[in-house]
Amino acid sequence: MKNFVLKSVSYMLLVCLLVLIGCSQEQKIQRLIQDLGRKTPVFKGTTPRSRAMRELRKIGEKAVPTLIQALEDNNNPEVCTGVALALGGIGEKAGPSLIQALQNPSVKSLVADTFVLIGKEALPDLIQTLRDKKSEFRASAAEVLGRIGSEDPETIMALWKVENATQEFLKSNRKAFGRANPTEVAQALEDTVPALIQALQDVDPTVRANAANALIRIGTPEAIESVLPVLKQVLQNEDPTVRANAANALIQIGTPEAIESVLTVLKQALQNEDPAVRTNVAKLLEKIGTPEALKILKANTADQP
Numbered sequence: 001m002k003n004f005v006l007k008s009v010s011y012m013l014l015v016c017l018l019v020l021i022g023c024s025q026e027q028k029i030q031r032l033i034q035d036l037g038r039k040t041p042v043f044k045g046t047t048p049r050s051r052a053m054r055e056l057r058k059i060g061e062k063a064v065p066t067l068i069q070a071l072e073d074n075n076n077p078e079v080c081t082g083v084a085l086a087l088g089g090i091g092e093k094a095g096p097s098l099i100q101a102l103q104n105p106s107v108k109s110l111v112a113d114t115f116v117l118i119g120k121e122a123l124p125d126l127i128q129t130l131r132d133k134k135s136e137f138r139a140s141a142a143e144v145l146g147r148i149g150s151e152d153p154e155t156i157m158a159l160w161k162v163e164n165a166t167q168e169f170l171k172s173n174r175k176a177f178g179r180a181n182p183t184e185v186a187q188a189l190e191d192t193v194p195a196l197i198q199a200l201q202d203v204d205p206t207v208r209a210n211a212a213n214a215l216i217r218i219g220t221p222e223a224i225e226s227v228l229p230v231l232k233q234v235l236q237n238e239d240p241t242v243r244a245n246a247a248n249a250l251i252q253i254g255t256p257e258a259i260e261s262v263l264t265v266l267k268q269a270l271q272n273e274d275p276a277v278r279t280n281v282a283k284l285l286e287k288i289g290t291p292e293a294l295k296i297l298k299a300n301t302a303d304q305p
Contacts (some may be wrong), residue, residue, distance in 0.1 A: 029063050032056050033070045038084025049082050057089040064094045071107050084110045088117030088153075095125035102140040105244035115144045117153045119142055127195045141200050145192050146214025189218060197226045209245070216249055224253055232261045251288060263293055270300045 035052035056063050064087065071083045087094045095118070101111045115122050126148070129141035196218075199211035212230055215223040229251075234246035247265060250258040269281045278300075285297040 006060045009265055025059070025062065026066065029056070029067050031058065032063075033067065033074075033079065033083065036086065037076050037079035049078075053082065053089055056086040060090055061093040064090060064097050067094075068097050068101050071101065071110060072104055080107075080110055084114045085117070087095060087114045091118050092121035092125070094118070095122050098122075099125060099129055099137065099141070102144070103136060108140075112144050112147055112267050113156045114274075116147050116151050116156055119148060119153065122148065123192055129190060130199050135202070135207055138207045139201065139204065139210045140200060142196060142214050143212035145196060146210070146217040149189050149214070149218035189220065193218060193220060193223050193226075196223070200226065200230050207286050212249065216253060224255065224258075227252070228255075228258060228261075231258070235261060251284075259288060259293070262288070263296060265289075266293075267296050270296070 032052040032055050035048035038048035056067065067083050067087055067090075071080055071087075074080055074083070085097065093147055094114075098114060099113050102108055104111075114127070123145070126141045126145050129137050130145075132138050132141070193215065196211045196215050198213075200208055202208050202211065208230070212227050215227045231246045231250050231253075235243055235250075237243050237246070243265070247262050250262045263285075266281050266285055272278055272281070282297055282300070285293045
């Protein structure tokens with residue numbers, strides 16, 4: 001009986017100790033999040049923000065829920081940027097929570113930036129999400145995969161215009177952010193491109209559109225080859241907005257095969273009864289500027305009264 005009581009007391013003490021430790025760590029994380037908005041140098045060029053990012057990265061996965069909450073609740077852009085950097089430093093362990101946060105329109109852009117910072121380590125979770133039951137998750141995953149395959153983290157840093165200490169933080173962690181070298185990125189895309197090609201057959205049109213845009217952004221020969229038939233088919237869609245988006249995508253690709261598909265449709269559109277449509281088509285042909293496009297435009301001008 002005595003041993004039982006001792007064990008019970010020990011268990012209760014252990015539970016209390018763990019609760020206290022948990023509360024203490026949560027308070028520490030909250031303080032560090034506030035420091036993410038403080039960029040004034042305090043010692044040898046370091047800032048509260050740079051120190052906070054290092055500490056949060058050490059805490060790792062346990063800090064992710066609080067960081068995500070701070071990203072969604074905080075109105076201070078400096079703090080939000082710092083949170084995104086901290087999550088990027090934590091890496092793949094933040095992936096599942098970030099995928100959930102992608103569905104919040106107010107932070108979607110920052111979350112997508114964070115995925116680009118994480119880089120190739122985020123790919124497995126995102127590729128898996130392409131098979132999620134919810135179409136909004138599939139669509140978001142396709143969109144972000146295109147960004148990871150086409151953007152450099154330093155581009156995001158330049159847009160954020162953060163302080164030099166944070167720039168150095170990024171450069172010193174290039175491997176963690178998925179940009180160790182071009183070969184590693186290319187190897188990561190070996191899984192990404194096939195997954196996006198499969199997403200081109202998704203039942204949801206938004207998922208298909210995001211997958212197509214992602215493949216165009218990635219721009220490898222395999223990616224472009226896979227998306228061309230889909231865009232050509234979309235050119236026949238009944239919705240003029242859908243047709244216009246497909247035409248713009250093909251023009252963006254810019255290969256002879258892509259341009260040829262657009263020219264066929266534009267040639268037909270020059271016969272539209274609406275003069276505004278004919279004017280816009282003529283401007284687009286002029287913008288394309290290939291000999292064949294200008295030939296079509298010239299022939300149509302000659303036919304005008």
